[in-house]
Amino acid sequence: MTENNKWIGERTIRPDGAEKVTGSAAFAADTTMPGMIWGSVLRSPHAHARIKSVNTSKAEAHPGVKAVVTAADIVDFPLDIPVALGIQDMRWMCRNVMAREKALFHGHPIAAVAATSEAIAAEACKLIEVEYEVLPHTIEIDDALAPDAPILHDFIEFEGKPSNIAGTLEHIKGDIEAGFAEADVVIERDFTTRPVHQGYIEPHACLVSVAADGKATIWSSSQGQFMVRAMTGMLTGIPQSDIRAIPAEIGGGFGGKTIVYLEPLATILSKKSGRPVKMIMSREDVMRASGPTSGSKSTVKIGAKKDGTITAAEGVYWLQAGGLPGSPIRGAIGCALAPYDIPNGRTFAYDVVSNRSKVAAYRAPGAPIGAFGVECVLDEIAEELGIDPLDLRLKNAAKEGTKAVHGPTYPLMGYVESLEAAKVHDHYKAPLGPNQGRGVASGFWFNAAGESSAQVNITEDGNVVITTGHPDVGGSRAGIANICAEILGIDYNRISVLIGDTATIGFSNLTGGSRVLFASAMVVTESTNKVIGTLCELAAKIWDIDPDAVNWEDGEARPAGANAGQFPPLTLEELAARANESGGPIGASTQLNTKGAEGGFGTHICDVEVDHELGIVRVLRYTVLQDVGRAVHPSYVEGQLQGGAVQAIGWALNEEYIYNKEGHVDNPGFLDYRMPVASDLPMIDTYIIEIPNPNHPQGVRGVGEVPLVPGLAAVRNAVYDALGVRFNDLPMSPPKVVEALDMAEAAE
Amino acid sequence: MAKMHISTTINGEPTEYLCEPNDTMLDVLRNELNMTGSKEGCGSGDCGSCSITLDDRLVCSCLMLAAEANGAKIETIEGMAEGEKLHPLQQKFLESAALQCGICTPGMLIAAKSLLEENPDPTETEVRYWLAGNLCRCTGYDKIIRAVLDTAADMRGAA
Numbered sequence: 001m002t003e004n005n006k007w008i009g010e011r012t013i014r015p016d017g018a019e020k021v022t023g024s025a026a027f028a029a030d031t032t033m034p035g036m037i038w039g040s041v042l043r044s045p046h047a048h049a050r051i052k053s054v055n056t057s058k059a060e061a062h063p064g065v066k067a068v069v070t071a072a073d074i075v076d077f078p079l080d081i082p083v084a085l086g087i088q089d090m091r092w093m094c095r096n097v098m099a100r101e102k103a104l105f106h107g108h109p110i111a112a113v114a115a116t117s118e119a120i121a122a123e124a125c126k127l128i129e130v131e132y133e134v135l136p137h138t139i140e141i142d143d144a145l146a147p148d149a150p151i152l153h154d155f156i157e158f159e160g161k162p163s164n165i166a167g168t169l170e171h172i173k174g175d176i177e178a179g180f181a182e183a184d185v186v187i188e189r190d191f192t193t194r195p196v197h198q199g200y201i202e203p204h205a206c207l208v209s210v211a212a213d214g215k216a217t218i219w220s221s222s223q224g225q226f227m228v229r230a231m232t233g234m235l236t237g238i239p240q241s242d243i244r245a246i247p248a249e250i251g252g253g254f255g256g257k258t259i260v261y262l263e264p265l266a267t268i269l270s271k272k273s274g275r276p277v278k279m280i281m282s283r284e285d286v287m288r289a290s291g292p293t294s295g296s297k298s299t300v301k302i303g304a305k306k307d308g309t310i311t312a313a314e315g316v317y318w319l320q321a322g323g324l325p326g327s328p329i330r331g332a333i334g335c336a337l338a339p340y341d342i343p344n345g346r347t348f349a350y351d352v353v354s355n356r357s358k359v360a361a362y363r364a365p366g367a368p369i370g371a372f373g374v375e376c377v378l379d380e381i382a383e384e385l386g387i388d389p390l391d392l393r394l395k396n397a398a399k400e401g402t403k404a405v406h407g408p409t410y411p412l413m414g415y416v417e418s419l420e421a422a423k424v425h426d427h428y429k430a431p432l433g434p435n436q437g438r439g440v441a442s443g444f445w446f447n448a449a450g451e452s453s454a455q456v457n458i459t460e461d462g463n464v465v466i467t468t469g470h471p472d473v474g475g476s477r478a479g480i481a482n483i484c485a486e487i488l489g490i491d492y493n494r495i496s497v498l499i500g501d502t503a504t505i506g507f508s509n510l511t512g513g514s515r516v517l518f519a520s521a522m523v524v525t526e527s528t529n530k531v532i533g534t535l536c537e538l539a540a541k542i543w544d545i546d547p548d549a550v551n552w553e554d555g556e557a558r559p560a561g562a563n564a565g566q567f568p569p570l571t572l573e574e575l576a577a578r579a580n581e582s583g584g585p586i587g588a589s590t591q592l593n594t595k596g597a598e599g600g601f602g603t604h605i606c607d608v609e610v611d612h613e614l615g616i617v618r619v620l621r622y623t624v625l626q627d628v629g630r631a632v633h634p635s636y637v638e639g640q641l642q643g644g645a646v647q648a649i650g651w652a653l654n655e656e657y658i659y660n661k662e663g664h665v666d667n668p669g670f671l672d673y674r675m676p677v678a679s680d681l682p683m684i685d686t687y688i689i690e691i692p693n694p695n696h697p698q699g700v701r702g703v704g705e706v707p708l709v710p711g712l713a714a715v716r717n718a719v720y721d722a723l724g725v726r727f728n729d730l731p732m733s734p735p736k737v738v739e740a741l742d743m744a745e746a747a748e
Numbered sequence: 749m750a751k752m753h754i755s756t757t758i759n760g761e762p763t764e765y766l767c768e769p770n771d772t773m774l775d776v777l778r779n780e781l782n783m784t785g786s787k788e789g790c791g792s793g794d795c796g797s798c799s800i801t802l803d804d805r806l807v808c809s810c811l812m813l814a815a816e817a818n819g820a821k822i823e824t825i826e827g828m829a830e831g832e833k834l835h836p837l838q839q840k841f842l843e844s845a846a847l848q849c850g851i852c853t854p855g856m857l858i859a860a861k862s863l864l865e866e867n868p869d870p871t872e873t874e875v876r877y878w879l880a881g882n883l884c885r886c887t888g889y890d891k892i893i894r895a896v897l898d899t900a901a902d903m904r905g906a907a
Contacts, residue, residue: 011843011845013842013843014842014845016850017842017847018834018842020847020850020853021829021834021838021841021842021847021850021853021854021857022785022825022826022828022829022834022838023783023784023785023786023824023825023826023828023854024785024826025850026784027784027787027851029778029784029787029788030778030784032782198885199885200849200851200885201787201789201795201797201849201851201852201883201884201885202787202789202849202851203788203789249849249850249851250849251787251789251849251850251851251852252848252849252851252885252886253849254885280788282791283789283790283791283792283795473848473849473886474848474849474886475845475848633845635844635845635891636845636848638845638890638891639845639848639886639887639888639891642887642888642890642891643848643885643886643887643888644888645888646887646888646889647885647888669790669792669794670789670790670792670794670795670883671792671794675883675885676888676889677879677880677881677883678875678876678877678879678880678882678884678889678892678893679873679876679877679879679880680880681876681888681889681890683890683893683894684888684890
């Protein structure tokens with residue numbers, strides 16, 4: 001279905017739209033229950049401390065307190081037995097939701113209290129007596145790797161010695177030594193990026209009610225109700241069949257809501273108290289104790305011939321994991337070189353623990369870190385060789401059939417097209433003024449497929465209700481309705497799309513990995529086609545002809561073949577009205593482990609102007625060019641490209657955590673943790689390329705994560721073009737820009 | 749301490765409630781009056797998702813004491829549509845896909861409405877600075893700014 005689409009490609013109004021603009025949509029913090037009480041978390045005042053004892057007796061005796069939870073109430077996962085759940089390890093999850101042997105970062109949960117008001121719960125937390133043995137802490141990568149560094153975990157060894165290096169990963173292709181020997185120019189540079197928070201505006205929140213029979217109902221804001229069910233079950237010991245996880249509307253996640261923080265605590269508090277328990281993180285808690293993405297350091301080396309052909313590339317990365325292992329090293333080293341056809345390549349990464357909050361996924365986890373150094377070095381090689389930076393990328397661009405350094409051989413995809421479109425785009429040719437510069441960069445993300453379920457039911461009046469299993473973070477309901485309307489040939493407004501809970505829809509994996517529309521479209525397509533099959537059978541029965549002699553067109557069954565024109569068509573409404581007399585309910589469910597997502601590529605162009613006196617970098621113009629496979633709902637595709645680019649701008653220019661010497665975050669709020677605001681930005685132009693994914697019924701590729709990947713280097717390369725100073729350390733915040741300009745001036 | 753008795757007007761309705769002297773307006777809206785359209789993103793006046801108007805002035809309800817509403821006129825997102833008829837800004841936000849997750853949307857709409865009441869013909873820069881106190885992490889603001897400018901043009905045309 002590529003031509004003459006009526007609904008695919010339409011900018012329809014999202015099914016959940018009216019609720020979202022009138023304030024009636026129920027986010028997790030908006031839910032209440034009769035008899036509800038409030039939970040509050042006691043958090044570690046130390047960055048690193050052994051927990052010697054926790055005495056909750058005074059808190060329990062405090063008037064209004066109904067229950068207290070400590071690590072002793074959470075199911076323990078012994079350190080020597082890995083227990084995987086998706087990409088997480090429950091050994092780390094159980095220690096992240098509640099400190100066990102040690103407090104590993106300032107803000108690490110130690111205990112939680114439920115009481116009749118938020119104020120009483122918070123007061124009671126202060127009555128909990130915790131005996132700590134305060135330990136030396138380590139925050140930055142270099143400090144954590146120093147020979148005398150405090151070691152966070154006795155059980156981690158690297159090269160036979162206790163270490164803060166929790167793991168390594170490597171990709172290798174060809175012979176890099178030989179490749180560098182062939183090069184006419186070799187450039188090697190060191191880079192750092194800072195940890196940045198996903199920055200969702202909605203703090204984590206949940207409401208949990210455990211009934212007298214032990215069955216738990218959880219309303220929470222997450223990127224996956226099935227993840228909430230599984231993790232809460234594993235951490236509380238409640239069987240998953242006794243947990244109903246209901247997805248509240250989610251106020252942004254960007255990866256940060258792919259794990260639980262509060263749900264197991266609230267579940268145990270509710271079980272102990274017999275009352276529904278609501279818990280909401282403060283913004284400060286979100287910033288201190290929910291996961292940002294990793295900070296990193298890296299060394300990237302690339303060699304090329306005079307004509308620009310890359311002969312070898314190597315990237316070595318150190319990523320911060322926070323207090324427990326698990327930084328996104330796979331994304332960093334897998335995506336770093338992925339846009340290029342490189343004969344000899346190696347990427348290697350270290351997972352480094354330190355006394356910061358445990359990292360969580362953030363939009364294309366690890367990939368922006370991997371791409372940053374590579375895209376900066378390519379910019380320098382282009383300059384050195386006198387080649388246009390887009391031409392350098394075109395010369396080395398991965399295409400169908402290229403074997404990537406990280407392993408796969410690529411199918412049909414549109415990276416080259418993004419570069420070619422950038423070259424001829426107005427933006428790339430527009431003149432620049434004084435103190436202005438232009439940068440380009442590209443990026444890749446794997447995109448995920450995986451498990452999804454959908455139920456498509458025809459109502460008795462001939463309309464459609466679709467239930468899927470993925471929280472809608474950015475308009476996916478609208479895309480799903482567009483697809484169903486197209487296949488059924490009916491008006492979009494006759495379709496409702498709901499997000500089911502764990503008791504009402506089959507297993508569906510996370511809203512993450514840019515997988516939701518890809519996978520949802522597959523299960524909805526299959527369910528819709530099954531429904532059409534049933535409708536055709538019904539019409540055949542009514543007409544008393546063979547079902548194969550019925551076609552479904554434009555929302556109605558039509559007799560076909562020898563019977564064509566013999567009977568008046570039967571519409572969806574007419575068939576629905578007669579369903580029970582001649583067959584029964586009309587509906588179909590599909591549960592699939594989808595495959596074939598295929599990676600995504602994009603290229604960004606950024607113009608900046610630098611204020612030499614104040615050091616402020618202002619983005620003047622920005623264009624995102626990306627192959628999206630098929631833009632099922634172009635507005636929400638554009639929205640993903642724009643939102644991702646702006647997160648990259650924030651990462652490049654301003655966002656960072658400031659730790660004091662006690663190892664506490666000094667800027668745990670939106671005033672000092674400076675995310676982009678409306679007045680910082682220009683419009684973000686998009687250029688959508690549609691090279692349909694051959695593995696998908698509508699040609700869909702993942703869209704949402706790629707647009708964060710190129711942005712860091714695109715902004716940085718633009719700043720170089722404006723200033724002649726190469727910033728290899730992010731963010732390029734005003735004090736750093738002023739300092740660099742002063743140094744450059746002093747050197748002259 | 750005894751609770752305070754407050755008489756106010758919310759979205760045109762005379763409203764009374766009891767509150768603690770240190771309760772914020774946002775606490776009372778959300779937890780006492782069950783008006784959860786105003787959101788708490790930060791509690792420190794930095795994100796704007798709790799935006800309301802107090803006597804036609806745009807404020808963060810997390811920074812306002814509930815007691816301050818006594819005798820005043822409060823407008824919240826719940827009062828923006830008239831029954832099923834959406835305000836032109838609400839309608840334009842939907843048509844323009846000016847929201848993704850929707851958590852900032854109520855505050856963004858209240859702030860935008862307040863802007864257009866003060867300045868029916870704002871420039872792009874004026875819209876960007878007026879909305880600089882309303883954080884959105886999903887959209888990059890592009891479609892929000894366009895929706896506000898387009899609504900302003902429509903409303904001028906209709907006037």
